Amino acid sequence: MTTPTLIGADWGTTNFRMFLYDETGAVIAKHAANIGLKNLGVLSFEQALMSVLKDEFAGLDHLPFILSGMVGSRQGWIEAPYAACPSTVKDIAAQLVRAPHPRLDVAIVPGLYAKSPDTGLLNVMRGEETQIYGLGDDAEGLVILPGTHSKWAQVEGGEVKTFSTHMTGEMFQVLKANSILGILMDDDKDDEAAFLKGVERALNDKAFLSLIFSVRTEALFNNIKPESLSSYMSGILIGSEIAAEKEKHGNKPVGIVGDGALIELYKAALKFAGFDRVTQHDGDTASSRGLWAINSLR
Amino acid sequence: MTTPTLIGADWGTTNFRMFLYDETGAVIAKHAANIGLKNLGVLSFEQALMSVLKDEFAGLDHLPFILSGMVGSRQGWIEAPYAACPSTVKDIAAQLVRAPHPRLDVAIVPGLYAKSPDTGLLNVMRGEETQIYGLGDDAEGLVILPGTHSKWAQVEGGEVKTFSTHMTGEMFQVLKANSILGILMDDDKDDEAAFLKGVERALNDKAFLSLIFSVRTEALFNNIKPESLSSYMSGILIGSEIAAEKEKHGNKPVGIVGDGALIELYKAALKFAGFDRVTQHDGDTASSRGLWAINSLR
Numbered sequence: 001m002t003t004p005t006l007i008g009a010d011w012g013t014t015n016f017r018m019f020l021y022d023e024t025g026a027v028i029a030k031h032a033a034n035i036g037l038k039n040l041g042v043l044s045f046e047q048a049l050m051s052v053l054k055d056e057f058a059g060l061d062h063l064p065f066i067l068s069g070m071v072g073s074r075q076g077w078i079e080a081p082y083a084a085c086p087s088t089v090k091d092i093a094a095q096l097v098r099a100p101h102p103r104l105d106v107a108i109v110p111g112l113y114a115k116s117p118d119t120g121l122l123n124v125m126r127g128e129e130t131q132i133y134g135l136g137d138d139a140e141g142l143v144i145l146p147g148t149h150s151k152w153a154q155v156e157g158g159e160v161k162t163f164s165t166h167m168t169g170e171m172f173q174v175l176k177a178n179s180i181l182g183i184l185m186d187d188d189k190d191d192e193a194a195f196l197k198g199v200e201r202a203l204n205d206k207a208f209l210s211l212i213f214s215v216r217t218e219a220l221f222n223n224i225k226p227e228s229l230s231s232y233m234s235g236i237l238i239g240s241e242i243a244a245e246k247e248k249h250g251n252k253p254v255g256i257v258g259d260g261a262l263i264e265l266y267k268a269a270l271k272f273a274g275f276d277r278v279t280q281h282d283g284d285t286a287s288s289r290g291l292w293a294i295n296s297l298r
Numbered sequence: 299m300t301t302p303t304l305i306g307a308d309w310g311t312t313n314f315r316m317f318l319y320d321e322t323g324a325v326i327a328k329h330a331a332n333i334g335l336k337n338l339g340v341l342s343f344e345q346a347l348m349s350v351l352k353d354e355f356a357g358l359d360h361l362p363f364i365l366s367g368m369v370g371s372r373q374g375w376i377e378a379p380y381a382a383c384p385s386t387v388k389d390i391a392a393q394l395v396r397a398p399h400p401r402l403d404v405a406i407v408p409g410l411y412a413k414s415p416d417t418g419l420l421n422v423m424r425g426e427e428t429q430i431y432g433l434g435d436d437a438e439g440l441v442i443l444p445g446t447h448s449k450w451a452q453v454e455g456g457e458v459k460t461f462s463t464h465m466t467g468e469m470f471q472v473l474k475a476n477s478i479l480g481i482l483m484d485d486d487k488d489d490e491a492a493f494l495k496g497v498e499r500a501l502n503d504k505a506f507l508s509l510i511f512s513v514r515t516e517a518l519f520n521n522i523k524p525e526s527l528s529s530y531m532s533g534i535l536i537g538s539e540i541a542a543e544k545e546k547h548g549n550k551p552v553g554i555v556g557d558g559a560l561i562e563l564y565k566a567a568l569k570f571a572g573f574d575r576v577t578q579h580d581g582d583t584a585s586s587r588g589l590w591a592i593n594s595l596r
Contacts, residue, residue: 074518113515119503122515149511165515166507170477178476179468205417207542208506209464209535213447217411217420217463220372237507244505 002028007063008291009049010127011071013037013148019288020056025296027288029056037070045077046101061104066295068109068287069127072097077106082113082124086159089133089290093297109294114162123165125151127287131257132160134290135281142249144256146266148173152245164248166241169262172234181212181233184219184226190261191228192268198235199269203243212236238269246273253277257286300326305361306589307347308425309369311335311446317586318354323594325586327354335368343375344399359402364593366407366585367425370395375404380411380422384457387431387588391595407592412460421463423449425585429555430458432588433579440547442554444536444564446471450543462546464539467560470532479510479531482517482524488559489526490566496533497567501541510534536567544571551575555584 002022009018014036020029035048043051053061072080080097092110099106111126128145132153135143139158145151148170153163176182205211215233218224224232251274256266259282270278300320307316312334318327333346341349351359370378378395390407397404409424426443430451433441437456443449446468451461474480503509513531516522522530549572554564557580568576 113519119499121499121503121509121512122519122521123511124515124518164505164508165511166505167477167511168507171507174472174476178472179465181465201417201419205419206504207462207464207538207545209466209469209538210462210542211419213421213463213465214419217422220422221411221420223420240505240507244508247505 002026004028004060004063006066006292006295007057007060008066008068008288008295009071010069010130010287010291011036011067012069012127014039016052017284017287018052018057019291020060021288021292025289025292030284030288031055031057037073037075045071045099046104049104049106063105064295065104065106066096066109066291066298067099067106068130068291068294072108072110073126076108078108080108080110082111085112085114085163086161087112087129088159089293090297092129092133093294096294096298107295107298109291112160112163114160116162123163125153125163125165128153128257129160130290130294131283131286132290133158133293134286134288135255135257136289136293138255138279138281142252142254144254144266146256146258146262150241164245166244168237168241172237175212175215175233176230181215181229184216185229186226188230189227191231194224194228194232195235195265196268196272197224198232198237199239199242199272200235202236202239203246203273206240206243208240211240234265235269238265239273242269242273242275246275251275253279255279255281257281258283300324302326302358302361304364304590304593305355305358306364306366306586306593307369308367308428308585308589309334309365309374310367310425312337314350315582315585316350316355317589318358319586319590323590328582328586329353329355335371335373343369343397344402347402347404361403362593363402363404364394364407364589364596365397365404366428366589366592370406370408371424374406376406378406378408380409383410383412383461384459385410385427386457387591388595390427390431391592394592394596405593405596407589410458410461412458414460421461423451423461423463426451426555427458428588428592429581429584430588431456431591432584432586433553433555434587434591436553436577436579440550440552442552442564444554444556444560448539462543464542466535466539470535473510473513473531474528479513479527482514483527484524486528487525489529492522492526492530493533493563494566494570495522496530496535497537497540497570498533500534500537501544501571504538504541506538509538532563533567536563537571540567540571540573544573549573551577553577553579555579556581
């Protein structure tokens, strides 16, 4: 028989995934809910959290909580300032921030920031650091965390050395919904050939602002059908991200975190770009293990 | 005394600028109106055109008209299919399309398309070809036409050899209005230092999807003030465009077509990027001369 010991959650802008752990760190229950920061409406963070403590989680608000993700941003429950790279899981655990509450025991994981010594450019992540630490030894090397703002992290000896961000996912969304490029798209279908054509062109042409306009011209000249344009644009975007990282790192072994259609696209694009050693890691497992690992050090 | 002889107009998605010519080709009246394609509402093209024939233009609907710009697109009055590059003003004049009307004499200028022999990538323009031909001998070399979809055209012996497009202007608009990058902007001011910092970084870093995310991080760390973020993003975008073209062409003499704040930004960025031979041409004059030149050959 197991004893509920800890509740952890990855609480982002869109998603919320919660885990219940026993005393050994095994996940004994999971729950996903639609209480991402942008969907909170009139609920406070406390109210939102209490609203999801049902079923296996019912009556467990006396347990310690550990939360990662945008819940620790300036727009979150309380700001947990970004910790500096290079950073180990111990560094992160030493910088947990307590949510202000008279009764609940809530620790919030800080995000990470990295500053390029060459360019002075800054990068930030929130939530992904927990997934990286959750990978343990599997994180060694180059870790890709695709998404709205994709991350490519360099990990050595359990330390996140530095990382970069690509606005790939959000760029796709705003161009599709709000630009002239979305206008000719219709009845979207997955088209691998169109996707890989976009990837190929992005690998050969770094002039992004110019290349992306081909989404329009390929449609105007009927070279790509309206239902395949979305795949083509997705290929240009993911291809541009991979091209930039390939230039920096060459063909290294990479780990990729996540699942579903997006990860399949990244895997196809990575393969096309010559990355032949790609290992996939489950995103939920990475989050839940990371939360446990960080909590164990507090 | 002069005789009204021709009415020309550059009729685009947003703007409409109309010129009245005498028999020598001198412009004797001008009119700008808010009847760009996206503002037509319930008006037909004919109704919109008639609505602006007032003042010096009143009662002149018996004159021949020549129109350039998006009015010749598939969404325009009638499609004037893109002419192929390389193309001279004579080639364009031979491909004018008559608007279907029992009484009005309306000729519509086709746009141009260029296909890269290396990559197969296509580019299109509508309206800018008329401005280029309107520059006459001044167009020789490399001509930049900044805007929503900026064009860089190579012109030799009066022939537009080829050209590229950069989605710079539209990208700025959609990112500012619809992405996370716009959220932290507030009370925009022109900040030349922030603009040139964006240009400098774009010249040194071709990873656009990554670099553009620094609009957010520079704000998060208070390196750039909310009122200067818009200038910084503008610098990254214009800088990325110039960086890509500089890689292709090196520091050639360039002509730049247009006026106002946008052209000043391009001139500042070109100077920063090492283009030290930049000649500015008035956009209205280029359009009006081009329309006359094309019409003279029909």
